[in-house]
Amino acid sequence: MKCFVACTATNPIWFVKTRLQLDQRKPGFKSYSALQCIRDIYQRHGIQGFYKGMTASYYGIAETVIHFVIYEAIKAKLQQRKHRSYDDDTKTYWDFLEFMMAGATSKTFASIIAYPHEVARTRLREEGMKYRSFWQTLGLVLREEGFRALYRGLCTQLVRQIPNTAIMMSSYEATVYLLTRYLSPKDSSFYESEEPEQWEWQGNPTEESPLPTDSASKSGFG
Numbered sequence: 001m002k003c004f005v006a007c008t009a010t011n012p013i014w015f016v017k018t019r020l021q022l023d024q025r026k027p028g029f030k031s032y033s034a035l036q037c038i039r040d041i042y043q044r045h046g047i048q049g050f051y052k053g054m055t056a057s058y059y060g061i062a063e064t065v066i067h068f069v070i071y072e073a074i075k076a077k078l079q080q081r082k083h084r085s086y087d088d089d090t091k092t093y094w095d096f097l098e099f100m101m102a103g104a105t106s107k108t109f110a111s112i113i114a115y116p117h118e119v120a121r122t123r124l125r126e127e128g129m130k131y132r133s134f135w136q137t138l139g140l141v142l143r144e145e146g147f148r149a150l151y152r153g154l155c156t157q158l159v160r161q162i163p164n165t166a167i168m169m170s171s172y173e174a175t176v177y178l179l180t181r182y183l184s185p186k187d188s189s190f191y192e193s194e195e196p197e198q199w200e201w202q203g204n205p206t207e208e209s210p211l212p213t214d215s216a217s218k219s220g221f222g
Helices: 002-022 034-045 047-051 054-081 093-114 116-124 134-145 147-151 154-182 213-219
Strands: none
Touching: 002 034, 002 047, 002 054, 034 047, 054 093, 054 116, 054 134, 093 116, 093 154, 116 134, 116 147, 134 147
16 A cells, blocks of 8 residues: 555656656757756646556556565575574574575566566656557557567666665665664563562461461551
């Protein structure tokens, strides 16, 4: 749900960014600013114009899902290979290097599987009405330019995403490790109240045992 909200809220920003990147003004013309781009989009298409290509962004959420599924699977295999559980408190530098490799591997597979949505999203954000919907764009690109066009720019995407994801996942694991190891709550058993000791009468068994002082005061004795 959070991914859908984030895509909806930030789509106008990415839309303006893509339009600025696709601007092909010849040298000598006045530069196209972000404010001019926003004004032009609003005048031509209204508020809805800023959300063109948002459907492709929704499909792009699948990339994140695939990435984390593969990452957790690789992580579980690494833990199983070392015969250690997830609750093991000890971590070494090699563990975090493995987390980086797991993040890079999972992101590579996820990006390759879901990359066509990036092409469709960029095409939908172009000026003009040639591309109207997500599936229509994918079909049109496939018919006119072939299958390879759906993966145009993939190498650049991987160069950007793989190091970023590797650093992000290892940083995440390191943060969780430090917080749980050094900033974990105190042992809850320390705060549990101890049961009062049972008072035993050590006198003659035939004699009636006297009440403890605190019990006697409460009962009206003494």
